[in-house]
Amino acid sequence: MRRVILSTLFALCLMSSSSGCFVNMYSADPIRRYRQLFFQSQDLMLLEDDWERFWMINQPSQLSARMYNGLGDPAARIRPE
Template sequence: MRKLMIGALLGLSLMANVGCFVPIYSADPARRTNQLLYTSEDLRTVLDEWERIWFLDQPSHLKPYRVHGGII
């Protein structure tokens, strides 16, 4: 009984490390191509989202030259 439990535990731990139980992409090549294209487009927009969150996509209101502002 002990060997069976150890074997089952070893088998379960090995199965957990092999891969995903449910594949993320379809087995049909045409559908899988569409899914991969959609995923790559989502990853491409991550940089735009990051810039939008940190307000890096806003126009700069800085002057191209330094203005003193004091009385000379």
């Protein structure tokens, strides 16, 4: 029983000392790994586009300069009294 517990503790210490995931995410073949990294970076770029589209950051502003602060229109600077 002691041997099983010690071997289990040793295996846990060995696995917890490694950095990152125990199973490698990418292929060992350099060409295939390059393709995987390339596709992943493309997915992240598409995710950024989706984020901007969701929050409508990529759309032009519907506010005119006068409605926003009045600095764009010279007539808006003069306040009628």
